[in-house]
Structures are given as structure tokens and as C-alpha cells.
Amino acid sequence: MSGRTTALTPPADAVKPERHPDAPAPGEIIGTHYDRCFGCGDGAPHGLHLVTRAGEGVRVTAEFTVQEAHQGAPGLAHGGVLASALDETLGTLNWLLRVIAVTGRLETDFVRPVPVGTVLHLEAEAVAVADRKIYSTATGRIGGPDGPVAVRADALFIEVKVDHFMDNGRPAEIDAALADPDQLKVARAFEVNP
Numbered sequence: 001m002s003g004r005t006t007a008l009t010p011p012a013d014a015v016k017p018e019r020h021p022d023a024p025a026p027g028e029i030i031g032t033h034y035d036r037c038f039g040c041g042d043g044a045p046h047g048l049h050l051v052t053r054a055g056e057g058v059r060v061t062a063e064f065t066v067q068e069a070h071q072g073a074p075g076l077a078h079g080g081v082l083a084s085a086l087d088e089t090l091g092t093l094n095w096l097l098r099v100i101a102v103t104g105r106l107e108t109d110f111v112r113p114v115p116v117g118t119v120l121h122l123e124a125e126a127v128a129v130a131d132r133k134i135y136s137t138a139t140g141r142i143g144g145p146d147g148p149v150a151v152r153a154d155a156l157f158i159e160v161k162v163d164h165f166m167d168n169g170r171p172a173e174i175d176a177a178l179a180d181p182d183q184l185k186v187a188r189a190f191e192v193n194p
């Protein structure tokens with residue numbers, strides 16, 4: 001992690017993140033946390049449809065194919081879309097920690113242009129935890145998992161309770177989520193009781 005701003009430098013009392021004993025095994029696909037999520041949901045038509053796998057330790061890998069709907073300049077991915085792919089991959093790390101957390105800060109470097117049709121190979125790792133704060137870092141490579149880095153990010157996620165969504169989400173979608181048994185299963189996986 002580059003720690004480019006002090007906000008992304010873990011404090012002295014930060015500890016190494018610990019993979020939860022019930023976390024998905026290395027190599028296992030980590031399912032979507034919400035069917036309509038722009039990052040990982042199957043029910044988001046213009047979404048990224050990211051498929052993420054658990055890695056060793058507190059690491060995940062993901063692949064994202066840049067589609068025509070993701071362009072910013074002709075034939076090239078929009079930077080915000082690439083930042084979303086990094087954000088989603090980083091967010092999935094919290095599954096391995098078994099905590100619900102949202103992005104507080106995301107710092108992104110765009111190193112190489114990413115053409116439409118490219119498969120972006122993403123890798124993320126949680127590097128430190130301090131109370132509710134989870135520090136993590138990610139890269140996106142092109143041309144293969146060992147190809148050159150096209151994008152990278154450092155992030156700070158903040159642990160929240162399920163009330164964060166109940167209190168702030170639009171009621172129509174919250175009610176639909178609570179009525180969906182699959183969504184409730186996801187919430188139980190996070191050990192929350194909505």
C-alpha cells in the first residue's frame with residue numbers, strides 16, 4: 001500500500017486483519033451481496049458483473065470485462081467505472097472478515113488506458129484493521145493476472161451496522177430486500193439480524 005494520504009495510513013495501534021474461520025475457502029466464488037448491486041449483481045443490466053474469488057489470507061481476486069456501456073472515451077473504459085471495479089473488489093474483502101463495511105475513502109491511480117473488451121484482472125488485500133476502520137489495497141492488471149498494472153487503489157472501509165442500510169436506503173428497495181429469502185441469507189452470512 002502506498003499510503004498517499006495520512007487518512008490511508010493505518011494508525012500505530014492497527015492490527016493485521018484476520019480471516020474469519022467461516023470465510024469462503026481459497027478459490028471459492030464469493031457470491032453477490034445484492035442482486036441489483038452495480039458491481040456484482042446479476043440483476044443490474046449495465047453493471048460490472050464482477051465475479052470474485054476468495055484467495056489466501058485476506059485476499060480476493062476478481063475479473064471484469066469492460067463492455068461498450070462502460071466507455072468514457074471512444075473504445076476506452078470510463079475511469080469512474082474502473083474505480084467502481086476496484087471499490088467492489090475491495091468491498092468483497094469484508095466477506096472474509098465477516099463484517100459489513102462501506103467505503104469511506106478510495107484513492108485511485110489510473111496507470112494505463114483500458115480498452116473495451118479488456119478483461120481486468122483485479123486483486124485486493126486487507127492490510128490493517130483499527131477498530132471500525134479497515135485499510136485495504138487493490139490492483140487491476142491487463143493481459144492476464146500477471147500483466148501490467150492498469151489501475152490501483154488504496155481504500156479505507158468503515159464497519160457499519162445493518163441499520164446503516166435500513167436508515168438510509170430507499171424504502172422500496174429495503175422492503176424488497178427484506179422480502180427476499182436469498183438476501184436474508186446474505187444478511188445472516190454477515191451475522192446480522194435485520
Ligand SMILES: CCCCCCCCCCCCCCCC(=O)SCCNC(=O)CCNC(=O)[C@H](O)C(C)(C)COP(=O)(O)OP(=O)(O)OC[C@H]1O[C@@H](n2cnc3c(N)ncnc32)[C@H](O)[C@@H]1OP(=O)(O)O
Nearest residue numbers: 007033087088091102103104105158160165177178187194
Ligand atoms: C436489508 C440489508 C441487508 C444488507 C446486507 C449486507 C450488504 C453489504 C453491502 C456492502 C456494500 C459494499 C458496496 C461496495 C462498497 C461501497 O460502494 S459502499 C457505498 C459508498 N460509501 C458510502 O456510501 C459511505 C457513506 N459514508 C457514511 O455513511 C459515513 O461517513 C460512514 C463511512 C459510515 C462513517 O460514518 P460514522 O459511522 O459516523 O463514522 P465516523 O465516526 O465518522 O468515523 C469512524 C472512523 O472512520 C474515519 N473516517 C470516516 N470517514 C472517513 C473518510 N472518508 N476518510 C478517512 N477517515 C474516515 C473517522 O475519522 C473515524 O476515525 P477514528 O476517529 O475512529 O480514528
